[in-house]
Amino acid sequence: MSRLTGKTALVTGSSRGIGRATAVRLAREGALVAVHYAANEAAARETVELIEKDGGHGFTVHAELGVPGDVHELFLGLDKGLKERTGDTTLDVLVNNAGVTSATGILPEDLTPEQFDTFFAVNAKAPYFIVQRALAQIPEGGRIINISSGLTRVANPDQVAYAMTKGAIEQLTLHLARSLAPRGITINSVAPGITDNGSAVFGIPEAVEQMAQLSAFKRVGTAGDVADVITFLATDEARWITGAFIDATGGTLLG
Numbered sequence: 001m002s003r004l005t006g007k008t009a010l011v012t013g014s015s016r017g018i019g020r021a022t023a024v025r026l027a028r029e030g031a032l033v034a035v036h037y038a039a040n041e042a043a044a045r046e047t048v049e050l051i052e053k054d055g056g057h058g059f060t061v062h063a064e065l066g067v068p069g070d071v072h073e074l075f076l077g078l079d080k081g082l083k084e085r086t087g088d089t090t091l092d093v094l095v096n097n098a099g100v101t102s103a104t105g106i107l108p109e110d111l112t113p114e115q116f117d118t119f120f121a122v123n124a125k126a127p128y129f130i131v132q133r134a135l136a137q138i139p140e141g142g143r144i145i146n147i148s149s150g151l152t153r154v155a156n157p158d159q160v161a162y163a164m165t166k167g168a169i170e171q172l173t174l175h176l177a178r179s180l181a182p183r184g185i186t187i188n189s190v191a192p193g194i195t196d197n198g199s200a201v202f203g204i205p206e207a208v209e210q211m212a213q214l215s216a217f218k219r220v221g222t223a224g225d226v227a228d229v230i231t232f233l234a235t236d237e238a239r240w241i242t243g244a245f246i247d248a249t250g251g252t253l254l255g
């Protein structure tokens with residue numbers, strides 16, 4: 001039997017990148033996976049197709065995060081999809097993965113209040129209220145996994161606002177670990193380093209070579225490298241880990 005047979009999971013931002021790889025792996029372990037997306041419906045459907053090709057089960061859920069009503073819309077779709085397939089709305093695994101980044105960075109002196117608000121609305125506020133809402137339907141043994149970034153541990157001025165949002169999600173992890181433990185629910189942060197998410201920069205060999213040097217393994221991470229870590233945290237084997245910062249940077253933080 002697979003490690004997540006009979007479980008349900010929501011992976012925000014699983015139309016592509018790390019989220020897609022995570023959705024596919026959780027489904028491979030037997031979970032029914034809600035594949036959330038904002039703009040890329042076709043890509044989200046493709047994730048579900050990948051899941052089904054492996055013999056798994058998934059469905060798409062739309063919600064733009066970081067705007068009024070976002071969590072309500074997300075849970076309307078999630079609950080409908082779960083009820084249709086399982087008869088109730090139990091959610092065993094929540095992966096807060098969706099996030100906005102700035103590939104090239106923004107100079108601290110150029111950052112606008114609007115950009116700052118968008119980073120926080122999508123990367124910090126939405127995960128907080130998704131967790132708050134989800135807790136009514138996460139049972140004993142449930143798992144919450146928040147995707148942070150190695151940038152909370154190394155200084156990069158052009159990414160300060162983004163990194164601040166990831167610092168916030170790590171605090172969400174740390175503090176809620178205490179209140180969720182009595183319910184048998186774990187909550188952890190996973191911090192990827194530079195990870196090939198299929199975006200254009202990963203098609204430029206010189207850029208990839210430069211980025212690869214940051215990892216102790218001298219390569220950029222694959223979405224699967226990170227998804228395997230997330231999947232482990234979702235299983236019963238990770239029951240003794242909570243409130244943790246899990247470095248999934250391929251040794252980038254070793255210095």
Ligand code: NDP
Binds near residue numbers: 016063148149196
């Ligand atoms: P991608 O940029 O490849 O994909 C982002 C995902 O988030 C997409 O599914 C997208 O949905 C969704 N999303 C983006 N904005 C919103 C929004 N406003 N509302 C709802 N959904 C949204 O992500 P990555 O795989 O690169 O990153 C995944 C996570 O890992 C993020 O939290 C990121 O910060 C973190 N991370 C990534 C690193 C990397 O090098 N890739 C390094 C460190 C951390 P759609 O396409 O449908 O709009």
